Amino acid sequence: MENLSTIERILAAKQSLPGALLPILHDIQDALGYIPPDAVPSIARALNLSRAEVHGVITYYHYFRQTPPGRHVVRVCRAEACQSVGCEALATHVQSALACEFHATSADGDVTLEAVYCLGHCAVGPNIQIDETTLHARMTPEKFDRLLAELRSKP
Ligand code: FES
Incomplete structure (x- = not known):
């Protein structure tokens, strides 16, 4: 799936940076327009975080969308x-x-x-x-x- 390869590419590029979660979330939203809920497990695995931690950050910042935006x-x-x-x-x-x-x-x-x-x-x-x-x-x-x-x- 195209979204999945985009997410994998972003994770590979950024996962070793200190404090990588926010840059990764920004890059995913920039690329896809939102953070697909099914990206959360991959992000959590790559950063050694729990899914709840990743979800908590996504929902804390109103900037991050969990559904595709309008036109x-x-x-x-x-x-x-x-x-x-x-x-x-x-x-x-x-x-x-x-x-x-x-x-x-x-x-x-x-x-x-x-x-x-x-x-x-x-x-x-x-x-x-x-x-x-x-x-x-x-x-x-x-x-x-x-x-x-x-x-x-x-x-
Ligand atoms: S308060 Fe700065 S642009 Fe609205």
């Missing part, structure tokens, strides 16, 4: 500077527009919604990020609705 990932910054300029109202609107909560995917599979705690552009909040690379500053509910319509119109 797009929207991250809403909910850290302090963005809070001071209305990110919580924006977050409520985004959840309503997508009809899903944080750490979930819209029913049509288009968008996975995640929270993030600072995107490094605090002076121009509220900020959201779409698909790892695209930052949108001074976000408003109206701007978000336009962006969402654009996202959904792409093939």
Whole structure:
């Protein structure tokens, strides 16, 4: 299985590093979009950890997904500077527009919604990020609705 060979390759490259678990989890998620639950036994074996320890780290960090993401990932910054300029109202609107909560995917599979705690552009909040690379500053509910319509119109 393709996922399995990707995981084995990442384990072989990183398992001997000190503190290898987090780099391995990041690499797997970068490669596959999530950490497949059936990867846990291989990771545990490679690092001489229990499955519970590996699972505990995956579930501790909201960043790690245990299911494949939607076609797009929207991250809403909910850290302090963005809070001071209305990110919580924006977050409520985004959840309503997508009809899903944080750490979930819209029913049509288009968008996975995640929270993030600072995107490094605090002076121009509220900020959201779409698909790892695209930052949108001074976000408003109206701007978000336009962006969402654009996202959904792409093939
Ligand atoms: S607090 Fe939102 S970008 Fe820093």
